[in-house]
Amino acid sequence: MASTPRPFSSLRCIGCGRGYPLGEIRYECEACSGLLEVVHDLDRLKKSRDGAAWRRLFDGRMGVKAGIHRSGVWRFHELILPDLPEAAIVTKPEGDTNLYRSPRLEKESGAACVHIKHEGENPTLSFKDRGMSAGVSFARHLGVDLVACASTGDTSAAMAAYAAQVEGMRGVAVLPQGKISMEQLSQPIASGCLTVSLPADFDTCIRLLREVCRKRPVYLLNSVNPVRIEGQKSIAYEMLQQLGWEPPDWIVVPVGNAGNISAIGKGLFDLHALGIIDRVPRLLGAQPEAAAPLARAHREGYRERVRVKAADTAASAIRIGDPVSYDKAVAAVRRSKGAFLSASEQEIMDAKALVDATGVYICPNSATAVACFLKARGEGIIGADEKVVIIATAHGCKFSQATIDYHGGRLAGVVPGRANRIIELEADPAALERLLAPGGGAASRKDGQ
Ligand SMILES: *Cc1c(COP(=O)(O)O)cnc(C)c1O
Ligand SMILES: [Zn+2]
Numbered sequence: 265m266a267s268t269p270r271p272f273s274s275l276r277c278i279g280c281g282r283g284y285p286l287g288e289i290r291y292e293c294e295a296c297s298g299l300l301e302v303v304h305d306l307d308r309l310k311k312s313r314d315g316a317a318w319r320r321l322f323d324g325r326m327g328v329k330a331g332i333h334r335s336g337v338w339r340f341h342e343l344i345l346p347d348l349p350e351a352a353i354v355t356k357p358e359g360d361t362n363l364y365r366s367p368r369l370e371k372e373s374g375a376a377c378v379h380i381k382h383e384g385e386n387p388t389l390s391f392k393d394r395g396m397s398a399g400v401s402f403a404r405h406l407g408v409d410l411v412a413c414a415s416t417g418d419t420s421a422a423m424a425a426y427a428a429q430v431e432g433m434r435g436v437a438v439l440p441q442g443k444i445s446m447e448q449l450s451q452p453i454a455s456g457c458l459t460v461s462l463p464a465d466f467d468t469c470i471r472l473l474r475e476v477c478r479k480r481p482v483y484l485l486n487s488v489n490p491v492r493i494e495g496q497k498s499i500a501y502e503m504l505q506q507l508g509w510e511p512p513d514w515i516v517v518p519v520g521n522a523g524n525i526s527a528i529g530k531g532l533f534d535l536h537a538l539g540i541i542d543r544v545p546r547l548l549g550a551q552p553e554a555a556a557p558l559a560r561a562h563r564e565g566y567r568e569r570v571r572v573k574a575a576d577t578a579a580s581a582i583r584i585g586d587p588v589s590y591d592k593a594v595a596a597v598r599r600s601k602g603a604f605l606s607a608s609e610q611e612i613m614d615a616k617a618l619v620d621a622t623g624v625y626i627c628p629n630s631a632t633a634v635a636c637f638l639k640a641r642g643e644g645i646i647g648a649d650e651k652v653v654i655i656a657t658a659h660g661c662k663f664s665q666a667t668i669d670y671h672g673g674r675l676a677g678v679v680p681g682r683a684n685r686i687i688e689l690e691a692d693p694a695a696l697e698r699l700l701a702p703g704g705g706a707a708s709r710k711d712g713q
Contacts, residue, residue: 291490366622395422399485406483409434413435416440417662424457435458466574511543520555522587522588522593555583558593611639633655
């Protein structure tokens with residue numbers, strides 16, 4: 265009889281190191297309640313190929329016309345979930361998002377080279393599709409038919425759209441009432457997800473859902489689920505591939521629950537261990553002042569775990585006071601010799617308008633990363649000769665109200681330094697003609713690119 269192959273991957277507690285099989289449904293360590301991570305047998309992966317051979321393998325899959333390797337997640341299948349059979353994979357495909365060079369940000373900051381990796385170009389308009397492709401695939405592999413998440417908007421949009429692709433799978437989204445955008449709210453409803461609204465903030469929604477998931481056979485697809493983190497690592501893989509495997513000096517990431525920055529860190533350390541890249545970029549985590557527990561922890565030298573009560577912010581997808589992946593994120597950022605910073609609403613919205621006006625439309629969460637990048641450059645944390653990649657996590661179109669309110673001067677506490685006001689005219693050709701005449705207000709803008 266043929267023996268079953270030894271698996272490449274298992275679960276490990278980041279606190280006490282205790283191991284569990286990957287196929288067990290669990291979200292925390294039985295012994296110490298620590299967060300779990302997926303660990304791959306890196307020695308075995310290393311023996312199978314050297315760094316150059318891995319790069320050739322992945323580069324050879326660029327531009328394929330069919331199959332899972334069209335996906336910016338599953339192009340890296342062997343390093344994401346190597347034991348997961350191809351037949352289980354649920355993909356749209358996702359990823360393959362643009363990496364935009366930003367001359368405007370280079371000029372503004374004096375940094376040598378700045379790119380924006382626009383994850384808002386994913387199928388449901390945020391990076392959450394990468395983790396959900398992995399999470400829903402794994403749920404299907406396990407034979408689960410009910411999946412759930414609490415969400416600040418984008419997680420539920422992605423979960424709903426991937427669950428909808430699987431026959432017999434139902435999604436349940438638990439949302440904080442009035443704290444997510446209209447566009448985000450429309451997404452799980454449209455995809456047929458059971459959509460539950462609670463008069464509570466996100467931190468309460470997730471606590472409540474985790475409690476229920478311990479008692480009922482519901483598969484939790486928040487980023488506490490370590491399988492999702494494996495999918496999200498691919499942001500780093502794809503970015504490096506787009507840069508010809510030449511690492512930048514810094515990667516700037518907006519941080520809410522801190523799953524994504526943990527994922528990017530894990531992905532980078534794995535690539536380095538396998539010889540695919542020769543050094544690891546430093547990570548800069550960005551938070552709005554309204555919800556900045558990690559920025560405070562950084563200032564205080566990580567003496568103790570910081571929890572805050574989140575206040576309102578235009579960056580509503582990262583309005584989180586008690587990040588679920590706190591410990592993972594602190595470990596990844598410290599290991600990379602990085603930092604966490606925070607930005608005010610004014611800085612966030614002005615940074616958004618600056619980037620938006622270059623034709624790259626980003627959301628307030630992504631703009632938090634831009635604002636913290638500008639601040640880090642101003643304070644000399646990021647040097648003038650350094651290469652920077654900023655992760656834009658969602659598309660501006662998901663947050664249209666914030667954009668319209670900013671430009672209309674209606675965003676509380678924000679003076680729009682870069683307002684592009686709507687001009688209301690009578691429906692009369694003469695009025696339009698006056699506007700377009702020399703000196704009529706339609707002269708070309710000099711402050712753009
Ligand atoms: C989820 C989300 C984030 C934060 O990601 P975490 O993994 O929770 O830190 C940032 N921006 C957007 C647009 C998001 O949807
Ligand atoms: Zn443990």
